[in-house]
Amino acid sequence: MPKPVREAVRTTCPYCGVGCGVRASLNKDESWTIDGDPDHPSNFGRLCSKGSALGETLGLEGRLLYPEVDGERASWKTALETTANRLGAIIERHGPDSVAFYLSGQLLTEDYYVANKLMKGFIGSANVDTNSRLCMASSVAGHKRAFGADAVPACYEDLDAADLVVLVGSNAAWCHPVLFRRMMTNKETRGARIVTVDTRATVTGAAADLALTIAPGSDAVLFNGLLVHLAEAGAFDTAFIDSHCEGLEKTVSAARADAPTPETVARKCRLPIADVHRFYDLFARTARTVTCYSQGVNQSATGTDKVNAILNCHLATGRIGKAGAGPLSLTGQPNAMGGREVGGLANQLAAHMGFDDPADIERVAWFWHAPRIAGKEGLKAVDLFRAVTDGRIKAVWIMATNPAVSLPDASAVKAGLEKCELVIVSDCVAATDTLAYAHIKLPAAAWGEKDGSVTNSERRISRQRAFLPPPGDAKPDWWIVSQVAKWLGFKNAFDYGSAADVFREHAALSAFENDGRRAFDIGALAALSNAEYDALAPVQWPARAAPGPHSPAPETGARNPARLFETGGFFTPSGRARFVPVTACAPVHAVSDAYPLALNTGRVRDQWHTMTRTGKSPTLSRHCPEPTVAIHPADAARFGIEDTAPARLETAWGAAVVRAHVTAEQPAGTVFVPIHWSHETSLSGGVGPLVNPATDPISGQPESKHTPVWIRAVKTAYRGFCLTRAPLDLSASVYWAVTREHACLSYLLALKSQDGCTLTRCLTRWASDTFRCAPNDLIEYKDTALGLYRAALITRGRLDACVFLSATEALPTFQGLAALFGQSALDAASRKALLSGAADTGQADPGRIVCSCFAVGVNRLNEAIARRSLKSTEDVGALLQAGTNCGSCLPEIRALLADA
Ligand code: SF4
Numbered sequence: 001m002p003k004p005v006r007e008a009v010r011t012t013c014p015y016c017g018v019g020c021g022v023r024a025s026l027n028k029d030e031s032w033t034i035d036g037d038p039d040h041p042s043n044f045g046r047l048c049s050k051g052s053a054l055g056e057t058l059g060l061e062g063r064l065l066y067p068e069v070d071g072e073r074a075s076w077k078t079a080l081e082t083t084a085n086r087l088g089a090i091i092e093r094h095g096p097d098s099v100a101f102y103l104s105g106q107l108l109t110e111d112y113y114v115a116n117k118l119m120k121g122f123i124g125s126a127n128v129d130t131n132s133r134l135c136m137a138s139s140v141a142g143h144k145r146a147f148g149a150d151a152v153p154a155c156y157e158d159l160d161a162a163d164l165v166v167l168v169g170s171n172a173a174w175c176h177p178v179l180f181r182r183m184m185t186n187k188e189t190r191g192a193r194i195v196t197v198d199t200r201a202t203v204t205g206a207a208a209d210l211a212l213t214i215a216p217g218s219d220a221v222l223f224n225g226l227l228v229h230l231a232e233a234g235a236f237d238t239a240f241i242d243s244h245c246e247g248l249e250k251t252v253s254a255a256r257a258d259a260p261t262p263e264t265v266a267r268k269c270r271l272p273i274a275d276v277h278r279f280y281d282l283f284a285r286t287a288r289t290v291t292c293y294s295q296g297v298n299q300s301a302t303g304t305d306k307v308n309a310i311l312n313c314h315l316a317t318g319r320i321g322k323a324g325a326g327p328l329s330l331t332g333q334p335n336a337m338g339g340r341e342v343g344g345l346a347n348q349l350a351a352h353m354g355f356d357d358p359a360d361i362e363r364v365a366w367f368w369h370a371p372r373i374a375g376k377e378g379l380k381a382v383d384l385f386r387a388v389t390d391g392r393i394k395a396v397w398i399m400a401t402n403p404a405v406s407l408p409d410a411s412a413v414k415a416g417l418e419k420c421e422l423v424i425v426s427d428c429v430a431a432t433d434t435l436a437y438a439h440i441k442l443p444a445a446a447w448g449e450k451d452g453s454v455t456n457s458e459r460r461i462s463r464q465r466a467f468l469p470p471p472g473d474a475k476p477d478w479w480i481v482s483q484v485a486k487w488l489g490f491k492n493a494f495d496y497g498s499a500a501d502v503f504r505e506h507a508a509l510s511a512f513e514n515d516g517r518r519a520f521d522i523g524a525l526a527a528l529s530n531a532e533y534d535a536l537a538p539v540q541w542p543a544r545a546a547p548g549p550h551s552p553a554p555e556t557g558a559r560n561p562a563r564l565f566e567t568g569g570f571f572t573p574s575g576r577a578r579f580v581p582v583t584a585c586a587p588v589h590a591v592s593d594a595y596p597l598a599l600n601t602g603r604v605r606d607q608w609h610t611m612t613r614t615g616k617s618p619t620l621s622r623h624c625p626e627p628t629v630a631i632h633p634a635d636a637a638r639f640g641i642e643d644t645a646p647a648r649l650e651t652a653w654g655a656a657v658v659r660a661h662v663t664a665e666q667p668a669g670t671v672f673v674p675i676h677w678s679h680e681t682s683l684s685g686g687v688g689p690l691v692n693p694a695t696d697p698i699s700g701q702p703e704s705k706h707t708p709v710w711i712r713a714v715k716t717a718y719r720g721f722c723l724t725r726a727p728l729d730l731s732a733s734v735y736w737a738v739t740r741e742h743a744c745l746s747y748l749l750a751l752k753s754q755d756g757c758t759l760t761r762c763l764t765r766w767a768s769d770t771f772r773c774a775p776n777d778l779i780e781y782k783d784t785a786l787g788l789y790r791a792a793l794i795t796r797g798r799l800d801a802c803v804f805l806s807a808t809e810a811l812p813t814f815q816g817l818a819a820l821f822g823q824s825a826l827d828a829a830s831r832k833a834l835l836s837g838a839a840d841t842g843q844a845d846p847g848r849i850v851c852s853c854f855a856v857g858v859n860r861l862n863e864a865i866a867r868r869s870l871k872s873t874e875d876v877g878a879l880l881q882a883g884t885n886c887g888s889c890l891p892e893i894r895a896l897l898a899d900a
Pocket of ligand 1: 013014015016017018019020043046047048049050051052176177178179
């Protein structure tokens, strides 16, 4: 590894809500080394595979570098003036509610603050929502119902101190890997137990002491039953309840009506009764219990109730705000929490104020000198894009997100954007499914170029610091929004010179007329100088300038406590936490004869959102290079689905073709498809169009974990791959997905047979059309008996493209071939071997990559485990290095060891 030539810049990973600190160090060869910050309290130097590969994502390929108006490159002056003029004209004609902003948990707090201020205070509408609505809105709503404020009571240190960690709807081993390693260290060193609650088997569950695979939608039944069990076992903390809570009786009655006995719970959740008893007994007798919950709970039409069913159990046992005990919502995005602080959701105002209290509206209006403050909640994400579709919203400004892929019923979102009068998109990438509809494109600075702050899942504010200059005309998002605000005539209120200016105002608003009444208060940071802001160390909120009457820890006067609510101090009118009665929860759309399976969606380990950034990393692409549908063998047999063959999924909202992965780990009656693929990276454009748009009535969060679906086999004649330097038009294929290798693109694909087509004639024509060359330019190898077709295009000695197709699945591994694209001219041996089947450079097929850091595949791991009788992850690491760097693959290696 090259030696850093100057002091590292400390910043924060831009992916998940763990909020790991990273260091960026410039090397002598001008490359950057990204490693974990050993001093950051969220990760103490650890990074997962995504964080470790950040250095591969810094290149400028695919960047949006200049403003564009109506498809033409424009100056910033033209772009800003046009944006303001067109927005202003629509507001003039149709009123403030005819425009909307759609923001992102990828934005920094300063970006978020300025966008929210412009829309809610100056345009005069609350139609500003964020993709965090898809991530943790149900947790926000649940916290507000129980605690009176959106305040996470626990912190990461609790994961080190807990004796029991319950993970509900959370595949933390893949989605919050650094925190999961912390939990595993606790298990290995202190003997802490881990219980998972999920609707499918995951690598997290494989590492748990008890994995409860529940029926879809039955999370609340499980926790209602737990509340009843705790009541009957005498496990309630009556002193805490009497002093600090209200509404217990009604809540226990509602729980009893839903889940009167463990037997009822076992039946409704489809769990063995012994597992229900084991979980309940373990929870009842373990005072130091942390319950982490994530998208599996939140992404539901009853997500808020599910959150409150969990919170009820923690309040009843007084396990809140204590070392090693508390509920801990794991946020998906790097700055979902920061967005909540500034009021980035349509039902919030700013700084934890809302539209329910006229005094809040007046306070914010006064502080901002806002001429036209919004007086009511705006439209939440799904409703916001419905309003785009039905024409109520005539202009939408989308920042740093890709709703044409990620929202449920995504085809309807595209239809809405297609006919929307004005679509403005600020982004750092040049091509996304959403950008295809933009009238105005505004180039935003990317991760390494941005300066500001983010807040992680434990309320910890960390600085994100720029270490690269913005390329082309790219600008920070807060600057872009402020400039448009000035063009709209609001110069004085948006006259910011730096991110620090914005942060100081945000901090001052949080403390304005607060006096401890609002949970979010960072008044202690409101007077930071530029240098102090630049040097700001990670800090948890609240960070009050002075303790107030409702300070979270009044007896200690602590200004920024790591934990909240140990001694009450809730933010409800009575100061007491509210138990919330939860009745039966069920998915909105039940499976039926027409759509007999339940579609679940989620993440894979090494990709992030719609892959606009992680997709740049060849290392990350090798873990799961294409979209798959996991299906149980019994369901596969019932629907004629063959493992590794393409399969078509159809719901009432849309359809997609993905690769089948037949596995007994997927519960029968359900299928699972990852969320990351789009039309930029696959033929079908991902799973978003399939997902039903039902939402939670309180949080507005969509039910992304349960959509009734039909599945059928897709007939193919050939399957294989193409490697190419230039993007290909594969619209004639029945399936393709593309990933990036170091020197080429890798397409996995399937072709259907055509009437009258013979291998010799048709595939030659197909390859020459696809590679845009004459048939005679191709070097070919055909074996009609074995159903093999291979071809390569070599131009002036350089390999430009190759294709390997098979009717029988007998294909070499493509990673070895991809390395040949690094040669400026093929050497004689490579040229000779290219199509021979030994062209995979003679290496054994490593199989699907498990350890991304050292490119160790599942075949190599299985072979080594069997041949060398490896027994532990340490044995595997010593022999193959796998698992010795970021450790994200350790759960999978453990599972392979267990299988062996
Ligand atoms: Fe980034 Fe991984 Fe840390 Fe999440 S766990 S912040 S993705 S390094």
